[in-house]
Amino acid sequence: MRIVTWIVEGTWAACVDATRGCAPDRADIVLLHVSGVDVPAAAHGAYAGLLGRGPRRDPGPRLAELGAASAAELLEAAARALDRPCRTVERRGRVEREVVAEAEGADLLVLARDGDDTRLGPKSLGPPSRFVVDHAPCPVLLIWPRETPGTGSMPPPPPHHPHPHRPGPGSPR
Amino acid sequence: MLSEVAAEVVSVAMLVAVLAFAVIRPWGWGEAVAAVPAAILVVAVGAIAPHRALMEAQRLGPIIGFLAAVLILAQLCQDEGLFRACGAWMARGVSGRPARLLARVFIVAAATTAVLSLDATVVLLTPIVFATAARLNARAKPYVYGTTHLANSASLLLPVSNLTNLIAFAASGLSFPRFAALMLVPWLAAIAVEYLVFRRFFRTDLNVTPAPTQATETAGLPLFALVVLAATLAGFAVTSLAGINPAWAAAAGAAVLGVRALARRHATPAEIWRAAGVPFLAFVLALGIVVAAVTGNGLAGALSRVMPSGTSLPALLATAALAAALANVINNLPAVLVLLPLAAATGPGAVLAVLIGTNIGPNLTYAGSLATLLWRRVLREHGQDEPDLGEFTRLGLLTVPAGLVLATVALWAGLKVIGG
Secondary structure: OEEEEEOOOOOHHHHHHHHHHHOOOOOEEEEEEEEOOHHHHHHHHHHHHHOOOOOOOOHHHHHHHHHHHHHHHHHHHHHHHHOOOOEEEEEEOOHHHHHHHHHOOOOEEEEEOOOOOOOOOHHHOOHHHHHHHHHOOOOEEEEOOOOOOOHHHOOOOOOOOOOOOOOOOOOOO | OOOHHHHHHHHHHHHHHHHHHHHHOHHHOOOHHHHHHHHHHHHHOOOOOHHHHHHHHHHHHHHHHHHHHHHHHHHHHHHOOHHHHHHHHHHOOOOOOHHHHHHHHHHHHHHHHHHHHHHHHHHHHHHHHHHHHHHOOOOOHHHHHHHHHHHHHOOOOOHHHOHHHHHHHHHHOOOHHHHHHHHHHHHHHHHHHHHHHHHHHOHHHHHOOOOOOOOOOOOOOOHHHHHHHHHHHHHHHHHHHOOOOOHHHHHHHHHHHHHHHHHOOOOOHHHHHHHOOHHHHHHHHHHHHHHHHHHHHHHHHHHHHHOOOOOOHHHHHHHHHHHHHHHHHHOHHHHHHHHHHHHHHHOHHHHHHHHHHHHHHHHOOOOOHHHHHHHHHHHHHOOOOOOOHHHHHHHHHHHHHHHHHHHHHHHHHHHHHHOO
16 A cells, blocks of 8 residues: 655644554555745746846755755654654655656545645635645545644535525425 | 947847846856947947946946945855844744744845845845745745845835945935935835735745744844944945945945954955955946947937826826836846936936836846746756746736835825925
8 A cells, every 4th residue: 555645844744643543554655745946946036037146146056955955854854753664755846746746556645734724614725735635646635734623613604595495306396 | 330220229139138148147157248248349339439338337336336345245244144143033933823934034034135235135035034934844935935025125225225226326316314214115115015915825825833843043143243234324324414425334334344254264355255246246337338328329219208207196106117117028227227317307206216116026027027038948948947937927916016006105205295
C-alpha cells in the first residue's frame, strides 16, 4: 500500500498523525513537499523591474535556495514526527499539479484543509487543496489541521421560500 | 546632422535596445554594456548635441552620487545586522499569528523602503522576510509579495526612497522636508490600500494558524547603525534647509558606517566600492542621455499635447495615470526621465503626481510589461519555470488603481493645505 502524505507549512503535523493512525505496518509512506516557483519568481520579478542593477544581487535564486533548505528541514521534522519507515520527496513547480502527479497510482493521499479552519464550509479549502481534492487520482483522506469544528459552525440554511410545493414526477397525485 | 525624424528613429531604437538588453541580460552581461555604447552612439550620430549630453550628465551627476551614497549606506546597515534584527523583531511574539506577522512585515518593509530605498527592500529585506516566515512555519507568499509590492508603493515618502524620487526631487525645487510633508499622507494612503487588499486577498493563507514554534532568532539591536541612520535623516532636513545638497548627509552617514566597518574589518574597501554599484550608476547616466535624445527629437512635443497641465484634482489624477501607464510600458526609470521636464514646467504638484504614477504603477504588471514580455520569452527558451502571472496581475489590479487615486487625492489635499 502506497500512502502519499502532503506536507505543508503550518498544517503538516496533523497530516503526519493521521498517516500514522491509518497506515498498515508495511505501508510505503511518502512524505511529499512541493516548493512553489511563484515566491522566488516574485522576488526575481521585483528585481527585474528595478532595471539596471546587474545580475549579481538578484534575490530570486537566494529565495529558491532558502526555500530548498527549509523544505529539507520540514521533511526531516515530519519524518521524525512520523517515527515510521518512510520516504521523503521534494518537488518543485505548480504546487497543486505536482501533488496530483505524485499521487498517481497511490492507494491513499493524506492532506489537510488549508483554509479557514474555524468553521465547516467551502472556505476551509484554499485554491491549491481544492484543486488537489477535485483532481486526485486516488482515494483522499482530508483532515482538519487542528480541532474539527462542530456542526454548530455551519451557516444557517437558506430561508424557506413560501412558494407552493410542486409534486415531483414520482409523487402520488 | 540627421534630420529630426531620422534622429528620433535612431534614438528610439537605441532606447528600446537598451531596455531590451537590460531585461534579457544576454550572457549575464550587465546593463551598462549596452547602455553606454548606445549613449555614445546617439551623441556620435548627432541625435543629441554634445553640449546637451554634457548638460544631462551634469544634471544627473549629483543624483547618481546621492544614489551611490544611499546604496552604500544600506549595504553597511546590512553588515551591521540591521535586517537580521528586523527579522528577529518581526518574528517576536507572532508565532501562530500570521496576520500579525503581515502587519510587522508591512511596517518593516515600508520603513526600509522609505529610508534606505526600494533596492534595500528588494535585495536585502526580501530574503530575511522569507526566512522569517519559514522559521515561523508560515506560508511565505503573502509576506514576500508584500515586500515586493511595498518596494514600489511605499517608495513615495522621501527623495531617497526611490531613484525616480531623487531625479524628480532635483527638478522639483522642493526642500527635503517639504517633499516629505507633501508625500506623507499619499505614502500612508498607498500602504493602507496595500494592507487592506493583502488581508483580504491572502485571507486563506493568513487564516491558517501554524503550530507555535520555539525557534526564535536572537539578534542584538544594531544601535550604532540606527543612531547613524537617525542622524542621516536629520541631516537630510538640515542640509536641505541650509541650501546644501542633502547628498552630503547620505555621504556622511555612509562614511561613518564605512570607517567603522573598515576599522573593525567587517568590510573591505572593495566590498564598499561594489556596494555603490558603479555599473548601475553608469547605466543610469547613459540611459539619461539616450532618453534626452528621444525627448529632444519630437517626443517631448508629442507628449506635451497629452500631458495635463495645472494642479487641479482631475489634472493630477490624469498625470499620475499617464505616468503609471508609461511606467508599465517602458519601466519607471525611463518614464520619469521622459515626463519630468514636462511636469517640472507645471510645478512641484505635477512632479509629485508623476512620482505617484511611476512608483505605484509598476505593481500592475509583473516587472513592467515590456520587461515581462521579454523575460517570459527568455524563461520559455531556457525551459525554466514560469510564475503564475494571473495571481500577481489580479493583485496589481486590486491595489494599483485604488492606490493611485487615493494617493493622488491625498497629494491634492496636501497641496491645498501646505502649498506646493
